[in-house]
Each structure stands twice: as structure tokens, then as C-alpha cells.
Amino acid sequence: MREFELIRKFFQHEQADLLLEEKAQASVVLGIGDDCALLQIPTSKQLAISVDTLVADVHFPADAKPDDIAERALRTNLSDLAAMGAEPLWFTLALTLPKNSEYLSEEWLRGFSRGLFRTANQYEIVLVGGDTTSGPFSITIQAMGAVDSQYALRRDGASVGDFICVTNYLGDGAAALAVIQNGLQLDETHEHYLRERFYRPTPRLAEVNLLRSIASSALDISDGLVADLNHICEASDVGAVIDVENLPLSPALLALNDVHQARTWVLSGGDDYELCFTVPPEKMPELAMLIAQEKINATVVGEIISGSGVRCELDGETYELDSLGYQHF
Ligand code: ADP
Ligand code: MG
Numbered sequence: 001m002r003e004f005e006l007i008r009k010f011f012q013h014e015q016a017d018l019l020l021e022e023k024a025q026a027s028v029v030l031g032i033g034d035d036c037a038l039l040q041i042p043t044s045k046q047l048a049i050s051v052d053t054l055v056a057d058v059h060f061p062a063d064a065k066p067d068d069i070a071e072r073a074l075r076t077n078l079s080d081l082a083a084m085g086a087e088p089l090w091f092t093l094a095l096t097l098p099k100n101s102e103y104l105s106e107e108w109l110r111g112f113s114r115g116l117f118r119t120a121n122q123y124e125i126v127l128v129g130g131d132t133t134s135g136p137f138s139i140t141i142q143a144m145g146a147v148d149s150q151y152a153l154r155r156d157g158a159s160v161g162d163f164i165c166v167t168n169y170l171g172d173g174a175a176a177l178a179v180i181q182n183g184l185q186l187d188e189t190h191e192h193y194l195r196e197r198f199y200r201p202t203p204r205l206a207e208v209n210l211l212r213s214i215a216s217s218a219l220d221i222s223d224g225l226v227a228d229l230n231h232i233c234e235a236s237d238v239g240a241v242i243d244v245e246n247l248p249l250s251p252a253l254l255a256l257n258d259v260h261q262a263r264t265w266v267l268s269g270g271d272d273y274e275l276c277f278t279v280p281p282e283k284m285p286e287l288a289m290l291i292a293q294e295k296i297n298a299t300v301v302g303e304i305i306s307g308s309g310v311r312c313e314l315d316g317e318t319y320e321l322d323s324l325g326y327q328h329f
Contacts, residue, residue: 001104001106001109003132006104006109006132007032007130007132009109010109010110010112010113011032011093011113011116011127011130012032012033024126026040027039027040027041027042027089027090027126028040028090028126028128031126031127031128031129032127032128032129032130036129037090037092037128037129039089039090039128039144041146042146044148045146045147045148045149046146046147046148046149046152047144047145047146048081048084048085048086048144048145048146048147048152049142049143049144049145050077050080050081050084050142050143051077051140051141051142051143052073052076052077052080052140052141052143053138053139053140054069054072054073054076054138054139054140054141055136055137055138056136056137056138059072060072060073061180061181062137064199065111066103066108066109066110066111066112066115067111067112067114067115067116067118068115068199068200069112069115069139069199070111070112070113070114070115070116070119070139071115071116071118071119071199071200072198072199072200072201073116073139073141074091074116074119074120074123074125074141074143075119075200075201075202075203075273076201076222076273077091077141077142077143078119078123078125078143078203078205079201079203079204079220079222079273080143080220081143081145081203081205082203082204082205082207082208082220082275083153083204083208083218083219083220083275084145084147084152084153084154084218085147085148085151085152085153085208085211085212085218086145086146086147086152087145087146087147087205088123088124088125088143088144088145088205089125089126089144089145089146090125090126090127090128090143090144091120091125091126091127091128091141091142091143091144092127092128092129092130092131092141092142093116093127093129093130093131093139093140093141094130094131094132094133094139094140094141094142095130095131095132095133095139095140096133096134096135096136096137096138096139096140097132097133097134097135097137098134098135098136098137099134101137103137123203123205125143125145148212151212151213153208153211153212153215153217153218153277154217154218154235155217155218155219155231155232155235155236156217156235156236157215157216157217157236157278158216158217158232158233158235158236158238158278158304159216159236159238159278159280159304160238160304160305160306161280161281161303161304162216162217162278162279162280162281162303162304163278163279163281163284163300163302163303163304164229164240164242164276164277164278164300164301164302164303164304165276165277165278165279165287165298165299165300165301166221166225166248166274166275166276166277166298166299166301167204167207167274167275167277167296167297167298168202168204168248168274168297168298169248169249169250169253169274170221170225170247170248170249170265170266170272170274171247171249171250171253171262171263171265171266171269171272172193172194172197172198172250172252172253172272173197173198173201173265173269173270173271173272173273174224174265174266174269174270174271174272175194175252175253175256175262175265175269176194176195176197176198176271177198177269177271178265179191179194179195180195180198186252186255186256187255190251190252190255191252193250193251193252194252197250198271201271201272201273202273203273204220204273204274204275207275207296207297207298208275210290210295210296211275211277211287211296214279214283214286214287214290215277215278215279215283216277216278216279216280216283217232217235217236217277217278218275218276218277218278219231219232219275219276219277220273220274220275220276221270221272221273221274221275221276222270222271222272222273223270224266224267224268224269224270224272225242225247225266225267225268225272225276225301226242226267226268226310226312226321227268228276229242229276229302229310230309230310232276232278233304233308233309233310234308236304237308238304238305238306238307238308239304239305239306239307239308239309239310239311240302240303240304240305240309240310240311241302241303241305241310241311241312241313242267242301242302242310242311242312242313243301243302243313243314244263244267244312244313244314244319245314245315246299246300246301246302247263247266247267247299247301248299248301249262249263249266253265263319264321264322267312267321268321268322278304
């Protein structure tokens with residue numbers, strides 16, 4: 001299949017319906033097909049922009065289902081927009097596919113395109129351009145969104161005394177990898193749950209809508225809680241203590257009957273794409289209300305202290321970590 005045929009067939013016409021939607025009509029002056037897309041940034045907002053490359057067999061198994069790969073690629077990028085407090089608007093897609101490979105088959109591309117637009121439609125983000133080349137299999141997505149400048153959830157806003165919170169459960173991403181890559185066996189329901197968590201992480205966009213005026217800082221957890229929380233500490237010039245007892249573990253992780261392993265995955269695993277955010281004490285009643293009303297699923301896991309670095313504690317003693325989170329180099 002020729003490059004332009006591929007683009008037209010799998011990435012251009014698919015979103016005809018979506019382009020009719022109000023959002024795309026208002027903001028995409030010119031989409032796929034010209035040298036650049038022309039986009040109208042909503043007045044009085046700031047552009048939030050982030051790019052992520054997913055390399056086959058580093059960030060996802062190359063033989064995974066094409067729609068799973070596409071969903072994961074877009075969802076992890078949407079997670080960055082959520083973590084900044086931004087509303088998704090547009091994305092670009094740079095696809096590098098090996099020559100004469102199965103990835104160029106009609107079937108694979110159809111599956112990839114299906115997964116991509118299923119997610120794009122769900123989270124109302126519009127594909128506005130990209131690049132298609134041959135080479136080692138990788139996927140780069142650039143996500144763009146809009147954020148009210150005063151409500152951007154930056155990493156540098158935490159203060160001593162703030163509570164450290166996380167959404168949903170942690171550790172599932174690393175546990176899923178153990179299932180997918182290392183043949184860890186759990187019962188079928190738990191394995192299914194973990195695979196879903198890996199391929200379809202939920203960008204916490206709904207939660208962030210509620211947290212924007214409550215949280216003092218936030219990020220999404222992709223490299224393990226300790227490594228990511230440390231980014232908040234460095235940016236905010238503070239330290240943090242994590243209460244290991246309170247880490248939220250999913251039923252799948254609890255079923256493992258190995259709390260130490262589960263906690264290690266939470267603290268230094270990765271791929272969770274949950275939010276870690278800090279909340280000043282005076283805003284805690286608001287958060288408690290949201291949790292009680294089940295509008296948000298969040299857990300307090302620690303506190304911001306003076307100093308630097310992240311310390312983990314269990315029963316008043318320092319909890320030593322086996323490793324320090326995923327590092328590419
Ligand atoms: P150029 O040579 O000007 O870079 P290309 O030939 O790379 O243009 O792409 C033609 C058009 O198709 C551009 O509008 C580009 O944004 C779009 N495009 C290319 N690849 C993709 C893709 N994988 N997904 C979406 N749009 C794409
Ligand atoms: Mg190009």
C-alpha cells in the first residue's frame with residue numbers, strides 16, 4: 001500500500017463523522033492533508049502540549065493486538081493532558097512501520113485505526129496530522145489541549161503540610177507486565193482486569209475537572225510512585241513521606257497474597273497512569289466530600305515535608321525499596 005493511500009484510508013476518512021462535531025468544527029480550521037494543520041486555540045486559554053514515543057517491545061509488546069496498541073498509545077498521551085489539568089483538543093500521529101511487515105497489512109492497519117478512533121471519539125480529541133515513514137516500529141503521538149492558566153496543575157505547587165493523594169489503584173501496570181511478559185498467573189478475572197489496565201489505562205480527565213481548584217500540584221504516574229513523586233518534590237523544593245500501609249491495592253494485586261511484591265510494584269513499578277496530586281490541608285474537606293459522594297476515587301498516601309527526596313515509612317520505620325523505578329538509560 002502506498003503512503004498516501006494508507007493515510008487516506010486509515011487516518012483521514014475515519015474521522016469524517018467526528019469532524020462534523022461542534023468541537024472539531026470550531027477549532028480545526030484545516031486538518032489532515034496540507035503541509036500543516038491550522039488550529040484555533042480557545043480564547044484566553046493556554047496551549048498544553050506533550051509528545052510521547054512508544055517503541056515496540058519497550059513500551060508495548062510488538063505482537064499485541066493493533067487496536068490495543070493504538071488505544072494504549074493515545075490513552076497514555078491523554079493522561080499527560082489530564083495531569084496538567086488540560087482539556088483534550090487535538091493530536092498528531094507519527095507512525096514508523098517496518099517495510100514488508102504484517103503492520104502494513106489491511107487487517108493490522110484497520111485494527112489500529114479502529115482502536116485509535118474509538119479512543120479519540122471517547123475523549124473527544126481530533127487527529128489533525130501526522131507523519132508516516134518506514135523503519136523500526138514505533139508510534140509517536142503529540143497531544144494538545146487547552147488549560148485555563150490559573151488552573152494548570154503544575155509540578156511546582158506543593159507546600160509543606162500538603163497531603164499526597166493518588167487516584168484509583170496503583171501497581172496494576174507493573175503487575176500487568178508481569179502477566180503479559182513473564183507469564184505470571186492469576187485467575188482469569190484478575191488477569192483480564194490487569195490486561196485492560198495495561199492496554200486501556202483511564203486518563204483521569206473527569207477527576208481532574210473536580211481537582212483543578214483543589215490540588216496544589218499533580219502529575220501522572222508512569223515510572224512508579226516514588227520516582228514520580230520525586231519530580232513534584234524537586235520542582236516544589238520540598239520532601240515527601242509515603243505511608244506504605246495506605247497504598248491502594250486492587251483486588252487483583254491483593255489476590256497475589258504477596259503484599260511486599262505488590263508494594264514494590266506500586267512504589268517502583270510503572271505504567272499506572274494514575275494521578276498523584278497534593279492537597280493543602282484547608283482543601284481536604286472538599287476532597288473528602290468528593291470521595292464520600294463517590295465522585296472521585298482517591299486515597300491519601302502521605303504528606304509533603306520540608307527537605308528533599310521521598311521517604312517511605314511502614315509502622316514508623318523506613319521502608320527500603322528494592323529498586324528506584326523505570327529508567328530508560
Ligand atoms: P509533508 O510531506 O508535508 O510532511 P506528508 O506527506 O508527510 O506531508 O503528509 C501529508 C498529510 O497527511 C499531512 O497533512 C500530514 O499531517 C498527514 N499525515 C501523514 N501521516 C499521517 C498519519 N499517520 N496520521 C494522520 N495524518 C497523517
Ligand atoms: Mg511528513
